[in-house]
Amino acid sequence: MKSSSSRFNKCLYFSTNALARKVEKLAVESWKKADLPPSHGYLLTMVLENPGIQPGCIAHEMQLTPSTITRLIEKLEEKKLVIRTAEGKITNVYATPKGKELLPKMKACMGEFQKKYTEILGAEESMRMVQHINKLTDKLG
Amino acid sequence: MKSSSSRFNKCLYFSTNALARKVEKLAVESWKKADLPPSHGYLLTMVLENPGIQPGCIAHEMQLTPSTITRLIEKLEEKKLVIRTAEGKITNVYATPKGKELLPKMKACMGEFQKKYTEILGAEESMRMVQHINKLTDKLG
């Protein structure tokens, strides 16, 4: 009956990937109302709360590589939600007015996502799990 | 000090993705000796143990979508490690001799991967975690 009942379900590789995909799916759904994929939404939120933030800093905060951040920013720039200004070797990222307008909707998406997984997993359980997962991630650091 | 200490580290989206990426990295490293990415390796192993297995069945076992399986098989076919035979609507996948030769190396990679994460996380801890993660994944199903 369990969906994870495959011959691989004892392997951390499959377990973690399967969980991440499910969570990603839930997040994508929750972010539909802002018409943004989750990673774009979180990045834009961060830029809104830290005007002029640099890609390297975003990379650090989001635990992604700088190249990934460049790619995400490109997409947001195409949609006119952020702009980049380059001075020397550093780049600053700012939200456009159009990007700023999106903030309430994005907050709602974040809230909805959290609400959804809290409902499914339970508040206690999901918090504990997040902490536990973070601990593992750190150990693998 | 903790790498997960970003303003997002309480969010399941970031936690699960960060963990999955770390684990993926470890797996990729472990699979270097077979010169295969982990997903290719696990698929080939599965084909070796189930000659003629169909893509749909592989998708189910690996908890991936059929289209993803098609893509993986294509790559393995390019490397002459598997072949597909189509009869009517069903497709059978078989390992080539070259693919068969790889089995011992792949077993070693799987073992190495497991050993690595067991060393880092502890045997008890990692088993418990895998089970716990599977439970969450099922709930999100």
Added chain:
DNA sequence: TATCGACATTTGTATATACAAATATATTTT
């Protein structure tokens, strides 16, 4: 038997992400 629907697979296109190399600038060393 002609059609319609169910099933299996593939294709087009998209997101998410990384590594290594390239680029460009800033800082330190000699």
Added chain:
DNA sequence: AAAATATATTTGTATATACAAATGTCGATA
């Protein structure tokens, strides 16, 4: 100041993966 090194970002290319639509086939039913 010239050269070497360090820092920040971007680009080229690759893996991992999905959804929706297309394709092709099998079976049931009108």
